[in-house]
Amino acid sequence: MSAAARRFAIAASLTLGVVVQTTVASAAPSLADVPLASLPPVPTSAPKSVPKGNDSPLRVFPSANGTVIVVHKDAGGSQQAQQLGGNERAKLSTTPGISACVGWSQQSVAAFRQTLLYMNKDQSVMAVRTEVLEERPDGASLLVSDFWVDAKTTGVAVASPTVTIPLRRVSAPSDAAIYAFRTEKAASPVPAADTAKPGEAVKSPDKEQSVVLVAGSVQGGNFQGSSGRTMSSQCDIAFAEIDVKDGAGTVQGQVNKMLVIEETRPRAPDTPPSTMPFQRSLQISASVSQTSRDPSPLFSISTRWLTDLPAQFKMQKL
């Protein structure tokens, strides 16, 4: 991370839970069922400066050590508290069903890796990408936006229009929501038909595919892919990417899911159940595979809670 990039700070919180497996889910759609999306290119040609204004989903705060903290207005509550301190928390809103990430928290996901590398000459204005996960009863979307953020003025300007990426829920309906989209790019060139040896099948040009898993309402995530690549998320959304090579790839890891749990003890009539927030570790394993008998690659995901709920509590509907 460059010195300039370090001027932006996003706090991380990753708490590993006690390992007690309790539940399960799995689903296996065809990979073709996972929507294909094109990510917007990262912005270029940074302005020299951005005047301070008010009309932005980003909040930019100078910090004590001369850096700035960039927070999305919809970022989760506990993270804000760590970043901003108790007094600042009230300035920001948390919208139900919305999870947001800012900056380089997801930089290890290849699709977003270049986010912070474009900046103006004196490195005071940087491109900041935000991802906002909108979860609705009828589906979910990932909204990707780019902004210019001026570390000197704390001004924010839109760099490019928001791109909406459709997501497919890939986890079972009864379990924690995990969504996915896929990306593809042209793979290395393959030999032309006239260079193939006699009897050798001529492959059609393949595309390198990857599948990006998206989980909201989390406090950090930690993954490793079969390619050896490690991925970590340190915000409300966890991203994990499966690099599909030779028709197969895996990713595994865990996220700390923020839940609301509800007391199950008998209570007086008309008394609402008491609830409390609870962090629960969720193990996620996903893969893409194809045998000679599968007409197309299959996508698979399984999840497993690693932490038990407190006695006499249950999860509210996910």
Place this chain on the structure above:
Amino acid sequence: MSPMSPTRFTGISSRTGIALLVVLSGSALVGCGKAGTGGTAAKPAVPTQARVSQGCARQNPGVGAVRVDDARVGGAVALARLGDRTVAYVADEDDSVLHTVDLGSGRELVTTQLGGAPSQILVAKDGRVLVALRDKNQVQVLEPAANVELPLSNRCAIDVATEPVALAATPDDGAVLVTSGWGRALTGLDGDTLSKKYQIPLAREPRQIVVSDDGSKAFIAHVVGSRVSAVDLVTPEHPVRTVDMSGQDDGIFRNRRSAAKVASLLKGAPGGKGSQQRMGCQSFTLAKSIDPPGRIFAPQVLVDPGDLEQQSSGYGDGRRPAEVASIGVIDEGKAEPMPASLHIAANEAQHRGAAKGECLLPRASATDAKGKSLYVTCLGIDAVVEYDAVSADPRVAEKRRWNVPAGPTGVAIDAQGRRAVVWSQFDQVVSVIALDGEPTAKPTLLALSRKARSATDGDIALGRKLFHAASDDRISADGRACASCHPDGRDDSLTWATPEGPRNTPMLAGRLTQTAPYGWNGESDEVKTHLTHTFSRLQGRGLEAREVDAVVSFVTTMRTPVTYVPEAGPEANKIARGKVVFESAETQCATCHHADGSWVDGEKHDVGTRAAADPNNQFDTPTLRFVGGTAPYFHDGRYRSLRDLLVGHDGKMGATKQLSPVDMESLEAYMRTL
């Protein structure tokens, strides 16, 4: 089906002694126990010579229970249905009986006495029940009665190669396949008459069979050797292709010389490719996916025995786990493993949920199409683990697990009843797991009847559990069990890095009596001392004295292969000639390997085999009991076959390489009978 030819049985286990005497007296095979207890009636269905001559066909076709869900793979549990009743047939190896259990009422209905210790059951298309009797080298054929509460009646017994361990039927039911563990063979029987059609040789320790959907290939697991065999069932010669089940571990780094040494020692093994390879082991079971089709699962462990050029601090070099649970996925159409299922990333442990006890001793498996799940029973941690059957690497896609009583050796799926039926041999309990139940729901347990004097009582029972105890820090720090290196009490066919240099794992079963001292350098005068030393080497906390005694009781009475030796004919003549060669002054074999049944002299010798990492050049004379089935040979596993040893050694240990081809062959044939 033919009557047995004159034979001399070998096998020294005290547990098989009574049965052997019966055979040698010329009587028919007689059940070796009395009726089961617990309110069920055990009636003998013993294969007799008279019944063999009557043939294996059903006497009352069309009556009795039939198989469930067209299951054509054998197991220690097999399901059958009669009307709306679903029953489980359970193979009880300790009591040599077949239990019939009504899954609806949870009641044991009856036991049927068998002619020997059953390993697997297969329900044929017409309801006949085939049972592989591993200690009798036969497949017993039973017929169900119209009333499922009555014992099954015996139809016949079919002679097969030594130690039948697994059964399967082809998709058209045209053939029944039998694998023989010690006999290293696949026997094909006619699906109707059960007459023998062919027998083909296999690599060491074959086990579970599954047949491809098109019936063209049989896939066969091997406990050792990092392989699955793919047998062509169409071509008359039935050629066998090896499917390499070794894994790739990105976290193992060794210098080039060490890598070359490892590759050299593994030469000829399918996985001998280099230092980052892990060898497949413990592959007792296979399961075929139904939906999606075309996937065959091979639960196993991937082993890194360490850097054989170095002296290590334990068994393996300790930098990475010596054994990692694995589920190889084989592409049925291509008969090749999917690489992702055999790959271990460099630092994956950091990204997995902390291990609750890995499945290091998988023994049985089955799939459920509706849930797209694979179920694996695990000895040692006494659990059934459910994996995602669509995953490219099911090992890292665990969905649920259930604790079950000790010794789960069989599982069958009742797709219609949405339940898994698990047999725990050590505790003799059936567990019924609701597949669609709450994730935290516990299995329903059904304790089955047991004989008053079981083959495995008291200390031996305790010793057996301890021998298989995985994830027990009294035994080892990294979860390994005794059975990890000694599956079925035998050997893993591997050479390990140890503080004394490279050490080839020895077979234990049948080899510990009168063969002191123990250890390749003869460092322990007693088995107990050597066990304690081994636990220490594995960084285990150690067992209490009584527990060590129990393990000693078990390991000195473990079931051994029961082979038979022809007493007349060309093979018998060859063996007799081999005995002469063995005891001759020319070869001097018997000078150190005394022909008193121990095949040792209790001494240490320098036979010029010191390896680079060996601090010592004196090696204890190893016993030759069961030597024919324990390749590779020498303390560092340098010889991959008996012939390699006899031809390749330089003469400091007897003189055999100059023998004529006939004498060489005879000597080898004789040694295989020891």
